[in-house]
Amino acid sequence: MATNRSGAAQRPNGAPQTKVCQFKLVLLGESAVGKSSLVLRFVKGQFHEYQESTIGAAFLTQTVCLDDTTVKFEIWDTAGQERYHSLAPMYYRGAQAAIVVYDITNQDTFGRAKNWVKELQRQASPSIVIALAGNKSDLAAKRMVEFEEAQAYADENGLLFMETSAKTAMNVNDIFLAIANKLPKSEGAGAAGAGGARRLADGEQPRPSSCCK
Amino acid sequence: MDEEYDAIVLGTGLKECILSGMLSVSGKKVLHIDRNKYYGGESASITPLEELFAKFNAPAPDETYGRGRDWNVDLIPKFLMANGLLVKLLIHTGVTRYLEFKSIEGSYVYKGGKISKVPVDQKEALASDLMGMFEKRRFRNFLIYVQDFQEEDAKTWKDFDPSTANMQSLYDKFGLDRNTQDFTGHALALYLDDGYLQQPAIQTIRRIKLYSDSLAKYGKSPYLYPMYGLGELPQGFARLSAIYGGTYMLDKPIDEIVLSEDGKVVGVRSGNEVAKCKQVYCDPSYVPERVHKKGQVIRCICLLDHPIANTKDALSTQIIIPQKQVGRHFDIYVSVVSYTHQVAAKGWFIAMVSTTVETNDPESEIKPGLDLLGPIRQKFISISDYYEPIDLGSQSQIFISESYDATTHFETTCLDVLKIYKRGTGEDFDFSKVKVELGEEDQ
Ligand SMILES: Cc1cc2nc3c(=O)[nH]c(=O)nc-3n(C[C@H](O)[C@H](O)[C@H](O)COP(=O)(O)OP(=O)(O)OC[C@H]3O[C@@H](n4cnc5c(N)ncnc54)[C@H](O)[C@@H]3O)c2cc1C
Ligand SMILES: Nc1nc2c(ncn2[C@@H]2O[C@H](COP(=O)(O)OP(=O)(O)OP(=O)(O)O)[C@@H](O)[C@H]2O)c(=O)[nH]1
Ligand SMILES: [Mg+2]
Numbered sequence: 001m002a003t004n005r006s007g008a009a010q011r012p013n014g015a016p017q018t019k020v021c022q023f024k025l026v027l028l029g030e031s032a033v034g035k036s037s038l039v040l041r042f043v044k045g046q047f048h049e050y051q052e053s054t055i056g057a058a059f060l061t062q063t064v065c066l067d068d069t070t071v072k073f074e075i076w077d078t079a080g081q082e083r084y085h086s087l088a089p090m091y092y093r094g095a096q097a098a099i100v101v102y103d104i105t106n107q108d109t110f111g112r113a114k115n116w117v118k119e120l121q122r123q124a125s126p127s128i129v130i131a132l133a134g135n136k137s138d139l140a141a142k143r144m145v146e147f148e149e150a151q152a153y154a155d156e157n158g159l160l161f162m163e164t165s166a167k168t169a170m171n172v173n174d175i176f177l178a179i180a181n182k183l184p185k186s187e188g189a190g191a192a193g194a195g196g197a198r199r200l201a202d203g204e205q206p207r208p209s210s211c212c213k
Numbered sequence: 214m215d216e217e218y219d220a221i222v223l224g225t226g227l228k229e230c231i232l233s234g235m236l237s238v239s240g241k242k243v244l245h246i247d248r249n250k251y252y253g254g255e256s257a258s259i260t261p262l263e264e265l266f267a268k269f270n271a272p273a274p275d276e277t278y279g280r281g282r283d284w285n286v287d288l289i290p291k292f293l294m295a296n297g298l299l300v301k302l303l304i305h306t307g308v309t310r311y312l313e314f315k316s317i318e319g320s321y322v323y324k325g326g327k328i329s330k331v332p333v334d335q336k337e338a339l340a341s342d343l344m345g346m347f348e349k350r351r352f353r354n355f356l357i358y359v360q361d362f363q364e365e366d367a368k369t370w371k372d373f374d375p376s377t378a379n380m381q382s383l384y385d386k387f388g389l390d391r392n393t394q395d396f397t398g399h400a401l402a403l404y405l406d407d408g409y410l411q412q413p414a415i416q417t418i419r420r421i422k423l424y425s426d427s428l429a430k431y432g433k434s435p436y437l438y439p440m441y442g443l444g445e446l447p448q449g450f451a452r453l454s455a456i457y458g459g460t461y462m463l464d465k466p467i468d469e470i471v472l473s474e475d476g477k478v479v480g481v482r483s484g485n486e487v488a489k490c491k492q493v494y495c496d497p498s499y500v501p502e503r504v505h506k507k508g509q510v511i512r513c514i515c516l517l518d519h520p521i522a523n524t525k526d527a528l529s530t531q532i533i534i535p536q537k538q539v540g541r542h543f544d545i546y547v548s549v550v551s552y553t554h555q556v557a558a559k560g561w562f563i564a565m566v567s568t569t570v571e572t573n574d575p576e577s578e579i580k581p582g583l584d585l586l587g588p589i590r591q592k593f594i595s596i597s598d599y600y601e602p603i604d605l606g607s608q609s610q611i612f613i614s615e616s617y618d619a620t621t622h623f624e625t626t627c628l629d630v631l632k633i634y635k636r637g638t639g640e641d642f643d644f645s646k647v648k649v650e651l652g653e654e655d656q
Binding site for chain 2: 059079080081083084085086088089090091093196197198199200
């Protein structure tokens, strides 16, 4: 049940026929709450104390193995376009999951997170799976957002919720795993319905729809 | 905003977004601003459909048009050549990973009042009704000559110097008749008018090679089209720029481009804020006093609830009406995309008829194109001025792109971008600057 660092789809022993599902997951949240750090921890198992504001890497993939399914996340980071509310619609398009991140030591970032959730509920596909992440839980001494407050908000809005720390790795894999579990994995779930469309560099064959055998 | 940048880019049309991406990738600190609250400027795809109707002051669409947000309607019609410059830029910069494409199903040419498929291989050429028996053989010899032609190998030129002799003389060498010249020059080499006949043949040979290399890539036609419309392209390059540190501000009016005493740009003002910079890159709409009008393009967006007759119900096509066929100087283009590209609601087609304006009555100029479409449910006509910069920007350091022309592909668009990049930075764009890790992330 662990995430698989190589990125290749692994098959649990004795289960030769695993279903591979691909999902687009977007990150949202105020600058410096730790969006990129969460991805870096999840995908590469690393943490940088002085993580630069996102530059150069804003598209990563990581695979999670469930019992009968391999879930491949295509993870989109905002690349700073959220700073002046200039995210391109392309960013959200076809997203099947979102992690909205705030910093537990900063009340403002929690307010912003609520706004992102509202926008997702208004604009995104009604079936999108949204997780709320209260990041930097290792800094509990400086806490400004109470766990109970965030949990209550998440419950009201039907969000997955965890406090995470990209620094200590607490709950990082878990939140992605929880999302993977909640995503619908039926044939064609969440697919863009774009039969025959292709990505140009990837060997030029039609791209598998988001959920395929 | 109150910071100093290497370059400020104004407008998020495709050209500006590619430039912004290239500048950021090259390590420049870039601020990218648009006065609109959406990406794409003139190269945006309008969504939802209600927005398009409102833009043209038409009463709101009724329920037969389906869900408004299923529509993404381009304002400027273009296709990508599968082996063309834009595809190379997309692949080299990694932007292709944000996009998906479909091949355009067929390419047609207009002759004597009806349309015929542009032959894509020998079999089609033999079956084609575009040429008679003997002409087919001559055309075949011509195609083989072009195919075997190597610029570095004079032996393949066959006693013909393509850099001095003109295209007319090459046609004559193969004895091709006027009709064949017409569809070769306009539907394969994609020239807008007949000026190319007097130009060195090498230019046309390169274009025909681009056509056939593009065709070889995916088969059905040399053209590709992005899912969700052309508006995705500027967004993809904007994302590239942002990933490399570019700062994005939409919905930001520009009040002034601030110059020093010697006429060199020093910044850009919006309200009371001034962002300092060494250079400005922009589209003509931000600098009306620094561009002049070169001509006009008419574009007509047509919403159809049926495919085009005689195209085998293709879900996407390009039709070229060569100028001579309808007594004009410039070709008329018809491009058709549909619900299969997620740009229209189920069952709907979007046809765009466009050409370079030649008369005082542009609407009747596009009639031959409209006549091919059958019943049109809704029609939106726009006539845009086509601008080019009055100077190269070396003194002012303001680098201005040309407006989008009537061509139906992106080759001229990319050439303009590469030229502007070179004017601004003094060097050719070095594709190896795109970090290798970008490729490796995509495991
Ligand atoms: C935070 C946020 C901000 C956004 N900002 C912008 C913006 O500034 N400009 C802009 O143009 N767009 C914006 N969007 C919209 C975003 O671009 C759309 O979600 C996207 O264009 C729709 O494409 P999709 O592929 O995600 O399909 P979705 O529409 O999300 O849906 C996927 C599938 O679900 C079904 N579906 C979706 N909605 C419905 C419905 N209401 N009823 C029935 N079935 C439905 C459809 O069959 C569809 O194929 C924003 C979205 C979000 C989340
Ligand atoms: N203590 C602690 N610091 C963290 C944690 N996560 C991120 N940080 C730090 O917070 C800062 C910002 O993290 P980023 O990951 O760059 O934040 P971001 O949300 O991606 O920021 P932008 O790219 O600017 O939008 C960095 O200095 C990180 O080292 C965490 O869990 N605990
Ligand atoms: Mg970041």
